[in-house]
Amino acid sequence: MSKFIIKGGTPLKGEITISGNKNAALPIIAATVLTDEDCTLTNVPDILDVKAMFNILENLGKTVTKKEQGVFHISGAASHSNPSPDLVERLRASILYLGALLGRHRAATIAPPGGCVIGKRGLDVHVDVFCGMGVSLDFSGGSYAATLKKEKPSKLFLQEASVTATENALLLAATIDQETIIDNAACEPHVKDLADVLIKMGANIQGAGSNRIVIKGNKTLSGFSHDIVADNIEAGTFMVAALCTQGDILIRNIRKEHLFMPTFFMKLMGAEPEFIDEKTVRVKYQKPLTAPSRKIQVGLWPGFPTDLMSPMVVLATQAQGATLCHDWMFESRMFFCDKLVGMGANITICDPHRVIVNGASSLKGQHLSSPDLRAGIALVIAAMSAEGESTIDNADIIDRGYERVVPRLQALGANIERVE
Numbered sequence: 001m002s003k004f005i006i007k008g009g010t011p012l013k014g015e016i017t018i019s020g021n022k023n024a025a026l027p028i029i030a031a032t033v034l035t036d037e038d039c040t041l042t043n044v045p046d047i048l049d050v051k052a053m054f055n056i057l058e059n060l061g062k063t064v065t066k067k068e069q070g071v072f073h074i075s076g077a078a079s080h081s082n083p084s085p086d087l088v089e090r091l092r093a094s095i096l097y098l099g100a101l102l103g104r105h106r107a108a109t110i111a112p113p114g115g116c117v118i119g120k121r122g123l124d125v126h127v128d129v130f131c132g133m134g135v136s137l138d139f140s141g142g143s144y145a146a147t148l149k150k151e152k153p154s155k156l157f158l159q160e161a162s163v164t165a166t167e168n169a170l171l172l173a174a175t176i177d178q179e180t181i182i183d184n185a186a187c188e189p190h191v192k193d194l195a196d197v198l199i200k201m202g203a204n205i206q207g208a209g210s211n212r213i214v215i216k217g218n219k220t221l222s223g224f225s226h227d228i229v230a231d232n233i234e235a236g237t238f239m240v241a242a243l244c245t246q247g248d249i250l251i252r253n254i255r256k257e258h259l260f261m262p263t264f265f266m267k268l269m270g271a272e273p274e275f276i277d278e279k280t281v282r283v284k285y286q287k288p289l290t291a292p293s294r295k296i297q298v299g300l301w302p303g304f305p306t307d308l309m310s311p312m313v314v315l316a317t318q319a320q321g322a323t324l325c326h327d328w329m330f331e332s333r334m335f336f337c338d339k340l341v342g343m344g345a346n347i348t349i350c351d352p353h354r355v356i357v358n359g360a361s362s363l364k365g366q367h368l369s370s371p372d373l374r375a376g377i378a379l380v381i382a383a384m385s386a387e388g389e390s391t392i393d394n395a396d397i398i399d400r401g402y403e404r405v406v407p408r409l410q411a412l413g414a415n416i417e418r419v420e
């Protein structure tokens with residue numbers, strides 16, 4: 001496992017280009033299983049979770065060729081539908097291969113997926129989706145053995161607007177020549193990006209991006225070329241990093257409409273992100289921040305994204321006054337706050353979901369360890385904002401979702417190094 005050594009106190013300055021959206025790339029990679037024709041993906045983030053999804057694709061018999069940075073060509077057929085459990089267990093998103101393989105082969109066996117430990121993350125909604133679509137599921141062997149018994153029209157009502165369960169429903173429904181309706185569907189931009197790909201492949205999909213999606217699939221789907229949508233979480237993370245380090249960053253390749261809520265709270269805190277156009281924002285620290293007058297609470301899209309909550313807590317440590325941060329989705333999201341307290345932050349942990357951050361605090365460098373992807377990058381931001389040196393162990397977990405963290409932060413002036 002690598003570690004990051006960070007000497008804090010340098011404002012981040014310069015330009016950065018945002019990568020493709022991790023949580024769009026992962027289901028879109030799974031979607032390539034649905035066709036034997038060639039697919040080309042551009043703006044693919046260079047992150048470990050993408051590599052893990054490509055490894056599963058290769059294990060299934062497809063060929064993945066890197067053409068240049070961020071550009072991949074995928075060809076060949078998925079010759080079987082039992083991906084290696086060792087590969088599946090590396091990440092949570094591997095569950096998306098269940099929908100994709102059912103779509104392609106009408107039967108699949110897949111081990112339980114792995115993933116970040118940020119709380120209890122069951123697969124009940126996935127099970128509901130598949131059962132509602134006529135799939136029989138057997139978990140008696142310790143893996144999900146699934147068979148599509150009968151193609152039929154389906155009307156699904158998701159008990160929770162689960163992102164990956166909606167994507168699994170889309171992947172299978174895209175191959176069924178009958179109507180599938182998904183109510184209480186997840187509305188995230190990455191769900192919409194997957195739907196856009198499935199439309200390019202030949203499925204008829206209405207309503208993606210809203211909470212009712214209607215799909216009329218097509219058994220034979222074609223190859224496609226697709227530019228992965230920009231990562232709103234990475235963009236929000238760099239916006240926070242600019243403010244916490246009192247820097248000035250021009251952030252390119254964003255989607256302004258995907259940054260409404262983070263921008264809303266940053267403005268309430270006295271920051272003034274300046275959108276130069278729909279794809280570019282400049283975030284310049286101008287004056288001391290104040291706690292927002294309202295609690296920061298995560299929501300389903302288009303609410304405040306849970307995956308930005310950890311960086312936002314660090315931002316709250318730099319704002320004068322009390323900020324209530326509430327993540328009702330994940331039970332362990334806030335556990336990393338004790339590390340911020342160790343750095344000098346004044347945070348009252350009310351319960352697993354809510355913390356009150358009393359700022360502004362001068363943070364001090366510490367020996368830290370990254371507990372999960374989003375807490376990990378939040379600790380990097382805290383370390384860059386702190387006085388003195390920090391070491392962040394378990395840094396590879398940050399590489400799962402953030403592209404080339406060290407060189408990109410170094411290019412902004414950060415004093416950060418990776419030690420293997």
Ligand code: EPU
Nearest residue numbers: 023026093120121160161162163164165306307329373374
């Ligand atoms: N939840 C509810 N009510 C809802 C919807 C969700 O309580 O209406 C809860 C779930 O019970 C669960 C949590 O919220 O505890 C997340 O649920 P979901 O099933 O939507 O999560 P997921 O599909 O497993 C995806 C992302 C996560 C992101 C969540 C929430 C991918 C590959 N993963 O996970 O991304 O946190 O949606 O937006 O798309 C990350 O990138 O760091 C990450 C963990």
